[in-house]
Amino acid sequence: MRLKRIVLLAAGLSALTACESDETVAPSVPPVGQVRFINAIADTLAVDVRAIDQVEYSPVVGELAFRRGTNYQPVEAKSRQFRVFASSRNIGVTSIPLFDATVNIAANSRVTLLLVGSARNKSSLQLIQINDDASAPPAGMIAVRVVNAATGAINGFLVNAVADPVAGTPTAANVAALAQSAYVTRTAGAVAIRVTEGAGSVTPTSSVAGPTAAAAVTGALPAAGVNSAGTKFSVYYFPRGVAGSNNNALATPAAVWFVDRNPADL
Numbered sequence: 001m002r003l004k005r006i007v008l009l010a011a012g013l014s015a016l017t018a019c020e021s022d023e024t025v026a027p028s029v030p031p032v033g034q035v036r037f038i039n040a041i042a043d044t045l046a047v048d049v050r051a052i053d054q055v056e057y058s059p060v061v062g063e064l065a066f067r068r069g070t071n072y073q074p075v076e077a078k079s080r081q082f083r084v085f086a087s088s089r090n091i092g093v094t095s096i097p098l099f100d101a102t103v104n105i106a107a108n109s110r111v112t113l114l115l116v117g118s119a120r121n122k123s124s125l126q127l128i129q130i131n132d133d134a135s136a137p138p139a140g141m142i143a144v145r146v147v148n149a150a151t152g153a154i155n156g157f158l159v160n161a162v163a164d165p166v167a168g169t170p171t172a173a174n175v176a177a178l179a180q181s182a183y184v185t186r187t188a189g190a191v192a193i194r195v196t197e198g199a200g201s202v203t204p205t206s207s208v209a210g211p212t213a214a215a216a217v218t219g220a221l222p223a224a225g226v227n228s229a230g231t232k233f234s235v236y237y238f239p240r241g242v243a244g245s246n247n248n249a250l251a252t253p254a255a256v257w258f259v260d261r262n263p264a265d266l
Helices: 002-022
Strands: 032-039 046-051 060-065 073-076 079-086 099-104 110-116 126-131 141-148 154-159 172-175 184-187 192-197 204-209 232-238 254-261
Touching: 032 046, 032 060, 099 126, 141 154, 141 172, 141 192, 154 232, 192 254, 204 254
Parallel strands: 032 110, 141 232
Antiparallel strands: 032 073, 046 060, 046 079, 079 099, 110 126, 141 184, 154 172, 154 192, 192 204, 232 254
């Protein structure tokens, strides 16, 4: 009888182990969007951004300097609450937020949250949500648009090189403050942007060549670049740093290229 009980117990344990090994537990992944942050606050050196509604599927942004941006990060898609702080090792500074913002993130979207306003005038601070189009441009082409993070209207001229003359109709004409132009396509290759301020102006205030991708490596995925078909860019135009602030040395406006879509993106 004792031997029979031992045999039955061993058989039961074996069956339980077999059941456990056959089970697979799939992780619960909520709907997400892809979010990046770009800092256009011209009178403070760097900021940190934290989601204060939850820990999971929330971006972590530290020491984001003026005119800089993050990579896209997965964020749970729903109404999300973020808090922005001045970057510092002084707890007296970091314990006082600059501002809070609530934004709605749609599932499967790709968006930029642009930090704008003045740290000196906190009531002006806000997050501007900009939808980024990750769809592929036509074969052999790239796509470029202009986003105006300055305070007055601008014009963007796509040319082959930064020394090319500015004339005729702008590629992106009269783009208002905190607005963006439509994407325009052109053949992949050498591309630069020249930006002018004010309607009809042909005097560039910033001229910047687009980033190029290194020569392709056999078997590797393609990299982003103006010479790499399938890439999409937003060129952000930033004002000069505010006089007397931490950004005082940035004494002229500047255009900066950001990648919205890598050719390897699905």
